[in-house]
Amino acid sequence: MTTESLAFGDPDFTFSETLRAERGFVLADVDTRATPGYEGDKKSAAMDLVEGQTELSDLQERLWANGKDGDGPSVLLLVQGMDTSGKGGIMRHVVGATDPGGVKYTAFKAPTPEERAHDFLWRIDRALPDAGQLGVFDRSQYEDVLVVRVNELVPRSEWMRRYAQINAFERAALARGITVVKVMLHISSDEQKARLGERLDRPDKYYKYNPGDIAERARWDDYMEAYQAVLAKTSTKGAPWHVVPADRKWYARLAVQQLLLEHLRGLDLEWPAATFDVATEQERLAQT
Amino acid sequence: MTTESLAFGDPDFTFSETLRAERGFVLADVDTRATPGYEGDKKSAAMDLVEGQTELSDLQERLWANGKDGDGPSVLLLVQGMDTSGKGGIMRHVVGATDPGGVKYTAFKAPTPEERAHDFLWRIDRALPDAGQLGVFDRSQYEDVLVVRVNELVPRSEWMRRYAQINAFERAALARGITVVKVMLHISSDEQKARLGERLDRPDKYYKYNPGDIAERARWDDYMEAYQAVLAKTSTKGAPWHVVPADRKWYARLAVQQLLLEHLRGLDLEWPAATFDVATEQERLAQT
Numbered sequence: 001m002t003t004e005s006l007a008f009g010d011p012d013f014t015f016s017e018t019l020r021a022e023r024g025f026v027l028a029d030v031d032t033r034a035t036p037g038y039e040g041d042k043k044s045a046a047m048d049l050v051e052g053q054t055e056l057s058d059l060q061e062r063l064w065a066n067g068k069d070g071d072g073p074s075v076l077l078l079v080q081g082m083d084t085s086g087k088g089g090i091m092r093h094v095v096g097a098t099d100p101g102g103v104k105y106t107a108f109k110a111p112t113p114e115e116r117a118h119d120f121l122w123r124i125d126r127a128l129p130d131a132g133q134l135g136v137f138d139r140s141q142y143e144d145v146l147v148v149r150v151n152e153l154v155p156r157s158e159w160m161r162r163y164a165q166i167n168a169f170e171r172a173a174l175a176r177g178i179t180v181v182k183v184m185l186h187i188s189s190d191e192q193k194a195r196l197g198e199r200l201d202r203p204d205k206y207y208k209y210n211p212g213d214i215a216e217r218a219r220w221d222d223y224m225e226a227y228q229a230v231l232a233k234t235s236t237k238g239a240p241w242h243v244v245p246a247d248r249k250w251y252a253r254l255a256v257q258q259l260l261l262e263h264l265r266g267l268d269l270e271w272p273a274a275t276f277d278v279a280t281e282q283e284r285l286a287q288t
Numbered sequence: 289m290t291t292e293s294l295a296f297g298d299p300d301f302t303f304s305e306t307l308r309a310e311r312g313f314v315l316a317d318v319d320t321r322a323t324p325g326y327e328g329d330k331k332s333a334a335m336d337l338v339e340g341q342t343e344l345s346d347l348q349e350r351l352w353a354n355g356k357d358g359d360g361p362s363v364l365l366l367v368q369g370m371d372t373s374g375k376g377g378i379m380r381h382v383v384g385a386t387d388p389g390g391v392k393y394t395a396f397k398a399p400t401p402e403e404r405a406h407d408f409l410w411r412i413d414r415a416l417p418d419a420g421q422l423g424v425f426d427r428s429q430y431e432d433v434l435v436v437r438v439n440e441l442v443p444r445s446e447w448m449r450r451y452a453q454i455n456a457f458e459r460a461a462l463a464r465g466i467t468v469v470k471v472m473l474h475i476s477s478d479e480q481k482a483r484l485g486e487r488l489d490r491p492d493k494y495y496k497y498n499p500g501d502i503a504e505r506a507r508w509d510d511y512m513e514a515y516q517a518v519l520a521k522t523s524t525k526g527a528p529w530h531v532v533p534a535d536r537k538w539y540a541r542l543a544v545q546q547l548l549l550e551h552l553r554g555l556d557l558e559w560p561a562a563t564f565d566v567a568t569e570q571e572r573l574a575q576t
Contacts, residue, residue, distance in 0.1 A: 057380070065495035092345070092387045099380045101395055101426060105388045138389060193576060200570050206562040207353035214572050274494040282488050284502050288481060 008038050008048070008258070015258045021184075021231045021241040027224060030243055032188040035251040045250040052257045053097035059261065060134055062269035064102040067132015069275070073177045073267050076128065076135035077260055080142050080230075081185030082223060083213050084195035086249050087138055090185070094257045095136050104129045107138040120144045120162065121169050128173060135178070141166050142230055149229075150222045163233040170239045180239040181263050183256055184227065185246040189220050295327045296336070296546070303546045307530040309472075309523040315516045318531055320476040323539040333538040340545045341385035347549065348422055350557035352390040355420015357563070361465045361555050364416065364423035365548055368430050368518075369473030370511060371501050372483035374537050375426055378473070382545045383424050392417045395426040408432045408450065409457050416461060423466070429454050430518055437517075438510045451521040458527045468527040469551050471544055472515065473534040477508045 006013035018037040038045065066072035077095070079087050095103065106127040115123045121141060129135030145166070149159045170180055187195075196213060199205040216223075235241040242259055246252040294301035306325040326333065354360035365383070367375050383391065394415040403411045409429060417423030433454070437447045458468055475483075484501060487493040504511075523529040530547055534540040 065492075068495050088387070088389060091389045095388050096384065096386065098384065099376070100383050100388060100391055100393045100424065101376060101379045103388055103393075105391075107389055136388065193573065196573055197570070200566055200573065203562075204353075204559045206566075207356050207560050209562075209564070209569065211564050211569060211572075214569070214576060217576050271492045272495050274491075274497075276497070276499050278488055278494075281497065281499060281502070282485070284499075285481065285484055285488065288502060288505050 006037065008040075008254075013037060014262050015255050016242065016262045019242040019244055019255065019259070021235040021243050023235075025231055025235065025241075025243070027186070027228045027231060027243065030186055030245060032186050032191060032245045032247040034245045035248060036245065038251060038254065042248070042250045045254045049093065049250075049254050049257060052254070052261055056094075056097055056257065056261055056264070057099065059264040059269060060098045060102055062271060063134065063264065063267070064099070064132045066269055066272050067130065068272065070131055071177070072131045072272075073179060073269075074129040074131055074133050074135060075179045075181065075260070075263060075267075076137065076173070077256075078137040078140045078142075078180065078182045079185065079256070080140060080146070080183070080227075081246065082187060082192060082220075083216060084192050084199075085185035085187045086246050086252050087185060089249055089253060090183075090256050091136070091138060093253045094260065095134075097257075098134060102132065102134055103136060104133045105136045105138070108140055108143060121165065124169070128176075128178060131177070141169070142234075145230060146223065146226045147216075149226045150219050163229070166234055167236055170234075170236065174238045179263050179267065181259055182235075182239055182241045183259065184231070184241055184243045185252055185256075186243050187246045189217075191247045192217060192220075295325050296542075301325060302550050303543050304530065304550045307532055307543065307547070309519045309529040309531050311523075313519055313523065313529075313531070315474070315512060315519060315531065318474055318533060320474050320479060320533045321535040322533045323536060324533065326539060326542065330536070330538045333542045337381065337538075337542050337545060340542070340549055344382075344385055344545065344549055344552070345387065347552040347557060348386045348390055350559060351422065351552065351555070352387070352420045354557055354560055355418065356560065358419055359465070360419045361467060361557075362417040362419055362421050362423060363467045363469065363548070363551060363555075364425065364461070365544075366425040366428045366430075366468065366470045367473065367544070368428060368434070368471070368515075369534065370475060370480060370508075371504060372480050372487075373473035373475045374534050374540050375473060376496075377537055377541060378471075378544050379424070379426060381541045382548065383422075385545075386422060390420065390422055391424060392421045393424045393426070396428055396431060409453065412457070416464075416466060419465070429457070430522075433518060434511065434514050435504075437514045438507050451517070454522055455524055458522075458524065462526045467551050467555065469547055470523075470527055470529045471547060472519070472529055472531045473540055473544075474531050475534045477505075479535045480505060480508075 015037055063075065079090055081087055124141045145159050145162050148154055173180060199209040231241050244252050244255045303325055351363065355362065367378055369375055412429045433447050433450050436442055461468060487497040519529050532540050532543045
C-alpha cells in the first residue's frame with residue numbers, strides 16, 4: 001500500500017486503495033482492531049456516517065435514474081464475514097440509508113432443494129442487480145468455497161474448480177456494467193467469542209444465537225485458511241476484495257459506506273437528459 | 289370518527305382510527321391539504337419522524353426475531369396513490385429506516401408476459417411477506433381495479449369480480465398471520481399539476497416524468513371514482529383502508545410511519561425465548 005500516510009479527509013485518500021487485497025496479501029497480518037485510514041474515534045465516525053448517508057442517497061438516486069431506460073450501470077455490494085462479524089449492522093446502517101425501491105437485496109442461506117438442483121452460481125445470477133439497481137449480497141457465491149470447503153460438503157476437486165468459475169462469472173457481470181464491490185468483514189476469534197457471549201447474555205439477542213455456531217467456531221483456523229484462499233485466488237483487477245478490520249463496528253460501517261461511495265462516485269453519474277421535449281410537455285401540462 | 293378532538297401525542301389518539309375509511313366514507317370530502325390528528329408543523333414533523341425511526345427499527349427487529357423459526361406474524365404495508373402522490377418518498381423516508389434484510393419490497397408495474405399468463409393475484413401472492421418480514425407493496429393488486437378499470441384493459445364484468453376476489457385474498461392473508469396496512473396517499477389534482485411541473489422544471493427530476501402521465505391525468509375524475517369504489521368495496525374490518533391527505537409530504541410521511549408503528553405495537557412482540565439452554569451454551573462457548 002502506497003497510501004499508508006494518507007487518511008480519510010485527504011483528497012488523495014481512498015478506502016478502496018487502503019483496504020484492497022493486492023497480490024501477496026496475508027490475512028493473518030491484519031490487525032482486526034485497527035482503523036486504517038481513519039484518525040477519528042467512534043463519535044466522529046458516527047457523524048461521518050450520517051454525513052455519508054446524504055451523498056449515498058443522492059448517488060443511488062442518480063444510479064436509479066440512469067437505469068430507467070433499461071440499460072445503464074449497476075452496483076453490487078457483496079459482504080462476507082464470519083458469524084457476528086457485523087453483516088447485519090452493515091445492512092441496517094449502510095444499506096438502510098438507501099431507497100429500498102432501488103435496492104435488490106439477497107441474503108444467501110443454505111441452498112434450497114431447488115437451488116441445489118442447479119449449478120451453485122444459478123441463484124447468484126438471478127440475484128444480480130438490474131440496470132440502475134444497487135445489488136446487495138449478504139453472504140454470496142463465496143460460501144461455496146468457504147462453508148462448503150471447510151465442511152467438505154462437496155469433493156475437493158469440485159470446490160477447487162469454483163474459484164475460476166467465480167472469476168469468470170464476475171468478469172461476465174462486469175462486462176454487463178455491474179460494478180462489484182467485494183467486502184470481507186474481518187474480526188478476530190476473541191472478538192467473536194465476546195460477541196457470541198453477548199448474544200447469550202441478552203434475551204433480546206438470543207434469536208441471533210444458534211448452537212451450531214460453536215461447531216463452526218471450532219473450525220476458525222480452517223475458515224481463515226479458506227478466506228486466505230479466496231483472497232489469493234479471486235481478488236482480481238476488475239473485482240478486488242477489500243478486507244475491513246471489523247472488531248470496531250463503527251469503523252467497519254464507515255469504511256463500507258465509503259467504499260460504496262467511492263465506487264458510485266467513480267461512475268460519474270449525471271442526471272439523464274430528458275427523453276421528451278421539455279417545452280412541449282410544459283405546454284401540455286399547462287392545458288390540463 | 290369519534291377521535292376528532294384528539295391529536296398525536298394524546299394517549300388515546302391513533303392515526304389508524306383517524307384515517308380509516310369507514311362505511312360511508314366519501315373521498316371527495318377529504319381535504320388533501322389537511323393534517324388530521326397532527327397539530328405540529330413541517331419542522332416538528334421531521335423531528336417526530338426521526339424519533340419514530342428508532343422505534344420502527346426496534347419493532348421490526350422484534351418482528352424478524354419472532355419469524356426466525358418459520359412461523360410468527362408478518363406485516364404488509366400496501367401503498368397506493370396517483371402519480372406524484374409521494375409513494376417514493378414513503379419508501380425512502382419511512383421504509384428506508386428499517387433493516388433491508390427484514391423487508392420484502394415489491395414495486396408492481398405493468399404485468400410482464402409471464403405475470404399476464406396467470407391470474408392477477410398470482411404475482412401478488414408471491415410477493416406476500418414470509419413470517420417475520422415487513423412486506424411493502426409500492427402499488428398493488430388494486431391497480432387491477434384502478435388503471436385497469438379506468439382504461440378498460442379488461443371487460444367490466446371481469447374487473448367487477450375482482451373486488452370480492454381481493455377481499456377473499458386478503459382474508460386468507462390475514463388468516464396466515466399477515467397484518468395488512470392499506471394506505472392511499474391522497475393528493476389534489478392541483479397538487480399533482482404542481483408536482484409534474486416541478487419535474488419538468490428540474491433536470492434532476494426529468495427521469496421521473498413520463499409524457500403518458502398527462503393522458504392519465506386527463507382521467508383524474510375517473511380515477512377518483514375508481515378509488516372511491518375501492519374504498520367502498522374493500523375497506524374491510526380486517527384490512528381497512530387509511531386515506532392519508534398527502535399534499536403536505538411531511539404529514540403523509542409521518543402519518544404512514546405512525547400507522548405502521550401502531551400496527552406493529554398491536555402485535556405485542558416480545559423477544560422470543562431461547563430455543564437452547566443458555567447456561568449450557570455459555571459453558572460450551574467458554575471452552576472454545
